[in-house]
Amino acid sequence: MFVTRFAPSPTGYLHLGHALSALAAFDAAREAGGRFLVRIEDIDAGRSRPDFENAIFEDLAWLGLSWEEPVRRQSAHMAEYAAPLQSLIERNLVYRCFRTRKEIAEAIASAPHGAVDERFTGEALPPDEEAQRLADGDTFAWRLSLKKARAALGPAYFTLVFEDESGLVRAEPERHGDVVLARKDFGTSYHLASVWDDALQGVTHVIRGEDLREAAHLHVLLQRLLELPQPVYRHHRLVLGEDGKRLAKRDQSATLRALREAGKTPADVRGLVGL
DSSP states (O other): OOEEEEOOOSSSOOBHHHHHHHHHHHHHHHHHTOEEEEEEOOOOTTTOOHHHHHHHHHHHHHTTOOOOSSOEEGGGGGGGGHHHHHHHHHTTOEEEEOOOHHHHHHHHHTSTTOOOSSOOOOOOOOHHHHHHHHHTTOOOEEEEOHHHHHHHHGGGGGGOEEEETTEEEEOOGGGTOSOEEEETTBOOOHHHHHHHHHHHTTOOEEEEEGGGHHHHHHHHHHHHHTTOOOOEEEEEOOOBOTTSSBOOTTOGGGBHHHHHHTTOOHHHHHHHTTO
């Protein structure tokens, strides 16, 4: 059974880029005689708002989309993400990182390769030092150890692949470094929650913008470590604004809400995104 999903975050109004993702996923599910799901990825409690969530449903319905109920909201299932995290903790595949963002930036800047991106690799503190930091109540992040993930998988690490529109792609999780999977006071991250939910919901095809292609390199590693099924990935082109840059939620003129108020129809939106 073909199962795909549209998984927006309710941190702003949907724009034309979101419309392309939602319509592409919905059309693919309908053509395959499969299922189309909507998932609300609202783990960012500080930026997620109920009015944005309501607007998401209004916009999708206006576009003519229908989806299965109930809709999964990640904020209502935060306790569930403890299971995959605990699995990784017990296998010593994650470590507590106590470095601040400033310290991490300094570590990256001083790396021998001169990296200027946000990739970071580290290691756990000595047990006595870690125990003291915990006793002091210091904050920390649970980071995935790429070094230990490679050791755990052995040669299989170098055969990790994912399927996308170009065929089979060799996964390179090292592009992400030791990513944060959870924090002391926050039980999950986008990466962990998304991978877990896709497996839980039986998603077979992930259809999204090419700006998220890089995430697939990490997600297939998490899927292998957690023994989760691996979906097929399809990454579509991005919808660009008049300045040639990809649309963001701050681009109010391209929101579906604004287009609807300006008299545009769902058919117009399909034309604007090239469908």
